[in-house]
Amino acid sequence: MGVVYKVVETSDVTDIELERILNETTDQGWTLDAMQFAMRDSSKRPAMAFLTFTRSDGN
Structure with missing residues (x-):
């Protein structure tokens, strides 16, 4: 049984x-696997977020 990944990117953090x-x-x-943030040098607020999800491929 394998794993399928999905990445969702947003700039509205x-x-x-x-x-x-x-x-x-x-x-x-x-299922949520990870959440990562991309930061700007000039701000403490993240510029983007990347959410990684997984699920079984059904095999």
Whole structure:
């Protein structure tokens, strides 16, 4: 049995947007694997977020 990955990228790094992505994607059967942030040098706020999800490929 293999694993399938899905990466969702967003530049709207707010709690509301991250919650929306998490809820919608997990409702589709995906499991959160990791969340990473890309930072700007001039700001303490992340410029982008990358959410990685996994699920079984069914084989």
